Amino acid sequence: MPRRKDLKKILLIGSGPIVIGQACEFDYSGTQACKVLKEEGYQVVLVNSNPATIMTDPEFADKTYIEPLTPEFVEKIIKRERPDALLPALGGQTGLNMAAALSNMGVLEKYGVELIGVDIDVINRAEDREQFKESMDRIGLYVPPSSYAHSLKEALNFSRKLKFPLVVRPSFTLGGLGGGVAFNKEEFVDIVTSGFDISPKSEVLIEKSVAGWKEIELEMMRDKNDNVIVICSIENFDPMGVHTGDSICAAPAQTLTYKEYQNIRDASIKIMREVGINAGGSNIQFAVNPKNGKVAVIELNPRVSRSSALASKATGYPIAKIATKLAVGHTLDEIPNDITRKTPACFEPSIDYVVVKFPRWTFEKFPGADSNLTTRMKSVGETLAIGRTFKEALQKSIRSLEIDRYGLGSDGENYLNKKLMGKKLSVPNQDRIFYIKYAFEKGMSIEKVSKYTKIDPWFLNNIKQLVEFEKSLKKYNLGNVTGDVIHKAKVHGYSDRQIAHLLKGSEGEVRALRKKMKVAATFKTVDTCAGEFEAYTPYYYSTYENENETVSSDKKRIIILGGGPNRIGQGIEFDYCCVHASFALHDEGFETIMINCNPETVSTDYDTSDRLYFEPITFEDVMNIVEAEKPYGVIVQFGGQTPLKLALKLKDAGVNILGTSPDSIDLAEDRKRFGLMLKKLNIPQADSGTAMDVDKAKKIAKRIGYPVLVRPSYVLGGRAMNIVYNEESLVDYVKNAAVVSYDKPILIDKFLERAIEVDVDAIYDGEELFIGGIMEHIEEAGVHSGDSACVIPPFTLSREVIEKIKDYTYRMAKKLEVRGLMNIQYAIKDSVVHVLEANPRASRTVPFVSKSIGVPLAKIASLVMTSKKLKDIKFKKVDSTSINYYSIKEAILPFNRFPGVDTILGPEMKSTGEVMGIDSSFGVAFAKTQISTNHMFPTSGSVFISVNDKDKDAIITIASKLSGLGFKIITTEGTGNLLEKKGIKCDRVLKIREGRPNVLDMIKNGEIDLIINTPEGSVARSDGYYLRTAAVLHNVPSTTTMSGASAVVQGIEEMKNNFKARVKPIQEY
C-alpha cells in the first residue's frame, strides 16, 4: 500500500540527552526516521533537546526545535506548527511517555494530531503491568506473578504470598532505575522503600523473580496487514537477574532448539497481535527455564529500543527505517530490502556469523558506587563485534571496549584474585567474564562455574575452550610456532597482542610473522541472508577464513576512525563529527570508509558511509583494513581519544594521517614541549611541571604553590584529574595515578581558583583561522568542561579579553600547524588569559557550536584536512561573540544511577550527555536547559543555603535576590548570621551532625525546593555529601558553585518576570 497521502506534516520526538538506559541508539533511529519521512515527501518537524545528535542537524528536518522535551513545550511546538501526526516510537521511552502525556492532557485531540506508529491503547497495554498481564492471560502465556504496591504494608503482604527472590521495579522509571532483586525481607524493605521515593507515582511493582533463567529477546515487526516477522533473536550470556543493558548478549540465540525457538516465535506473534502493534517494531523479552523449557513473558517495548539498534546492526536489517515506513502506511511486502535489492523487507534475516554485544561500564568514575550488576542498568555504552564463532566475536567485543584489554585476558593484564573468585563468579560484576576464564585456568569444571554463575554451560564451554587452546599455544614460541597454530588462534579471535603475550614476543613480531605465514584477515559481508542472495551493501566484518569479499574500486578512499563505545568523556559528540566528515568527504567525491564498533551510532549505519567496517579500533584491526583498502588517508581527529591514540603508530606504519600531523598532536599533548612553545609565543599559561615520581611532584608543587591541578597525560574526560590542596593529598594522588597510566608522566598545573573558563573551537587551514565558538563556562575553572554549562556568546568577557583569545588561538593554530579542528581551553583570571590546554582535534562541543551558529564545523574541517582552503569552502562566517541570542549547553549527570556517590563536580568528567537551550534571553535559555535536565528550578518556595568561607561574599547578592523574589531562605547557623548581618531574613536549621530535625529531614519531607551548597574542602562524608546525595534522591535542584547559583537566580528572575518561553526552530535563528 502506498504511503498515506492525508498526512502532510509529521512531528517526530527525539529522546533527549544521553543518559544511562537511553543512549545514542535513538539518534540512530531518529535520524533514519527523519530521512525516510523526507524521502517520502513529508514535512518533518523534530523536537529534541540534545544538540549532539545527527538528527538535529538542520538539514534532516524542515523545522528542528532544540527545546525541552516536556509536554508543555511540545504543546507550544504543536500550536506553532500544527502537524497532522505525531510519531513517538523512534524516540525511546521519552517518546512514548510524551505521547501518553500529550494524549492525557487532551493536546493531541485539541490540535487534531494523530498518533502514528503506535496508539495510546497499545502503549497502555504494554506499559501497564495489570493490563499486560491480562493480555497475556487471554492468549495463554505465562507472566511471573506480580502486584503493584503503594505502601510497605501492601508490599510485605504480597511478599508473603510469593517466595523470595522477588524483583522490585519502581513504576515509570527508565532502565530499571531504583529496582533490584531482593533475596530476603531486609533487602526487600530497603529496595521497596527507596523505590517509593524514586517512582514519580510512589508505586512499585513486585514480581516473582525468575533470576537464573535464560534470557531471550526477539525483535519483531508488524504491519497493518498483519504481516509479522522476527528480525533477530538475542540470547543473554548473563541469565535473568542482570539488566539486559548490563548483560553480554549473543545473536542469534545460541542454546535453543528449533522447538523452543518456534515456541517463543509463536508467542511473540500472538503478543504482537494481542497488544495490537500494527505499524512498527517491538522488542519482547522472555525468560526460559533451563531445566524444563518453561517460558515466561517478561516485557514488551512497543517501540524501537536499544535492542533493536543492536538487532539492526547485527543483521543489516534497518529496523528504524522500516518502522517509520510502516507508520506512514506502507506494508512490509512492498518495501525492498536495501541489501539484496531484489528481495522484499518482509522476511526474517538469516545470519552466518555470531554477534556479541558487550556493555561498557565506567565505575572508575564513581568511587563508592555499588559495582555489582543487578536489574538496575549501570553501563554507559556498549560494543558489538561480529565473528564467525562465538569465541571470535566475544574476544573482539572485549578488545573493542577501550579498557586496554586485547581480548578475553592473556594480554599481560592481571589483577585477578583467587580469594575473590567465588564471590566474583556468583555475584554479577564487570570482571565476571575474566573470573570465569580464571576459574577454568584454576581447573574448575563447567558444571561448577555454571552453578556459581547460572550461566548456560554452552557459553562457559567456549571460554573453557579458549583456556585449553592457550595451554597448547603456550608450548610454542615465536621460533617454532606454525602457521596453522597462528591461524587457529586468529580463528579463536586472539589479537596479535594476546598471541605476543602467550608466545613471549612483541605485537610487531607476531604481526610480521603472521604476514610471512600469510595468515591475514579476510572480510565478510553482513547481508541479511547468509549468502543466499547477492548483497549490494558493503558492510563488512573481519574474520580468518578463505575468501575475502571486499571489492576494489578506483576512487580515492578515506578511512574515518570512529569513537568506539560510549563512555563518560567520549560520547555521541564524536560520532556526530565522524558522520559529518563522512558525509562531506563523500560529497567531495571521496569513497568514505567508516570503522567503528558501537552499535548505537549513526556512524555504524550501513548507509552513512560508502563502506562500513564493524571492527574494534585497535592498531591491529585498523591496519588489517588499511591493508585491504589501501586508502589515500586516515582521519583520526574526529573520533576522540580512541583513534587519536593510534595516530603515531599508524603513521609509523606508513599510513597517511590526514589533517594535523601526529607530531603536532604529540606536541600539544606533551606538557613540556607545549609549555616551551607557549613561552616562545609569549602566551601565558598557569605554572606547571611534569613529574615521573613523588619527589619530583612535591618539588614542582612547592615551586608553583598549592592548590595544584594534577592529572596523567593522554586522557580524555579528565580521567583521574584532581585538584590537590596540600602535599599529603599530592603524595596520595601520585601513588594512585601511576595505575592509570604507567608509561606516561603526571602533569601538575597551578590551579587558578575562581577563574572563568572558556572553550574555543576553531578550524585552521594553514592560512586562515575560523573561530566557530567562544564559549564561556558558567561553572568556574576546575570543573571539567564536559560537566559545566557553557554559553555562546560569552556573557561577561570584555572585548579586550575576547580579542586576546582570538589572537592566542590563531597563533597557537599556526605554530601547531593545525589542519582541521582544534579546541583550546582558557582560564581568565583578573583579565589575564591563560591557556589551560590545546587539543588539535574535534572536541565534545563541536556539535553544540555547529547548532548554535548554524555552521557545520566538522564538515568544513574534514574538507580542510584534504587540503581545501577555508576561502574555497562556502559557508557563513558567523562571529559567535556577536550573535543576538543565547545558546547554552548543560550537562546531564548520572548520579541517580549510583546512589551514595557524591555529586560534587570537579576536574574529572562525570556527565553522560548534554542538552541545549536557545533563546533571545540568557535567563530563559538557561531555564530551558534546566527544564531539559529535569532540574526545573522553582519560582517560589524555600531555598537552603550553606556555603564555604570562600563563597561567603558572593552568596550575599544571590541570597538577597532570592529573598526579593519571595523565597524563604533557610540556612545553617554560620551562613545565617552572615546573611542577617546584611539584612537578609532567614530561618535556621540544624546541620546534620547537630541533631534532629535537621536539613536532611527537611529535604526528605519535601520542605526544600532549591539547594545552594558549596563544598567545604575534601572532608569525605561531610554534611554536604549527605545533603547532595539526598537532593539527587529526592530530585531537589541543587547547585554546588557560586557561578551556577547566580545563573539559577537569573533564570528564576526572568521566568518570574516575563517567562513566555517562546519556541523557535534553529533554522530561524
Next chain:
Amino acid sequence: MKANLLLEDGTMFEGINIGSGGETIGEVVFNTSMIGYQEILTDPSYYEQIVVMTYPEIGNYGVNSVDVESDRIQASGLIVKEYVDYYCNWRAEGSLQDYLKESNIVGMEGIDTRQLTRHVRQKGSMKGIISTETDNKSELKKRLDRYPSIINRDLVKDVTCDAPYIYNPDRGDYKSVVVVVDFGIKRGILKCLDWEGFKLIVVPASSGAGEIMKYNPDGILLSNGPGDPSAIEYAAETIKELIGRRPVFGICMGHQLLAAALGAKSYKLKFGHHGGNHPVENLETGKVEITSQNHGFAVSRESLEGIKDTGYEITHVNLNDNTIEGLQYKDIDAYTIQFHPEGKPGPHDSGYVFNKFIRLIEDFKKND
C-alpha cells in the same frame, strides 16, 4: 582426521572430519536455517544431498529422540563451519557427533562455509564428494563423475515406507480418513494432520490408485520427498487416476507431482530453496507468510499455460524470486503447497493449510 570436499567443478575444500569418516557423494545444497539441524538431517527430502549449514556453529543443543523427521539421518553428508563439541539443553540425549557416527554419516567442519555457499549460489547446486580417505583430487573426481546426477533419478523408492501402516494407531475418534502417499514424508506433516483430527493411513509411493481407493479415504495427501519429480512417473500415473475422485492435498514434491499429473512441468532451480525465512505471499489474503522451504525443483509458470483447462489458480508466490509456492485446482478439489507448512524447522505461519484440508473434505462429502 582431515576431510576433503571436492565439487563437480573441481573446487576443493579441506576440513576436519566430524562424522563417521569414509566417503559420501551427494548434491551439495546450503540451508540458511539458524536452528534445527537435527530436523534437517532427518528430513527424507535431503536424501542424496550433502547439507551445508550456513549458520557457523552447529551442535550447540545436542540431539534428542523427539526432534526427528524420520527414523534416521537421510542427508548423505553434513558440512559446518564449526562443530560445537559441547552441547547443553534440557532435552538433549547425546551429541550431534555421536549421532553422525552411529548413523554412519560423513561430516566435516572447519571450512569457509560462506565461501562454499556463495560458490553454490553463483554456480548452481552441484555434486560433491566428501572423503576422509584421500585428498587425491583426480581420484576423487573420478569417483564423483561416476556417480549419477540427481536429475531423472528416482530417489523416492529409497525413502518411502515398505508397507502401508496406520500413523498413531491408538487415536480414538477421528474426523476423516486420509491416505498419505509417502514419497519420503516428514513426521512433522503427519503430526500436523493427526493434530487436525485425521486418521492417517500411510502407503508406499508405488501404491496404485486401486490400492489407495481400497481404503475408501476421505482425502489423499501427496507428501514431500527427495529429488526430481519427473523421475517418478509411476506416481504421476497413480495421481492421474485419483484426480477428482477424492480431495487431494499436496506438499512439496506432492505439489510438483500433482502439477505433473495434470500436464505441467517442473524445472530445477539454480540452487534451490533451503531455509526457514522465505516470504511467501498468500494471494487469497494478501498476507505474507514466513515459510520453511526445502526444494530444488519448482513448477514452471509457462507449463501451467498448457493446463489452463484445469482451472488452476496460483495461491502462493515466493516474494524472493516470484516462483510458485501454492496452487489450487477448484474443479478437482485439490490444492498443493510447495513449501513446508509444518515448519520443522521453520515458522508455523501457514499452519492453516492443514485445517483447510478438513474443510475441503467436508465440502466434498456434502456435495458428493
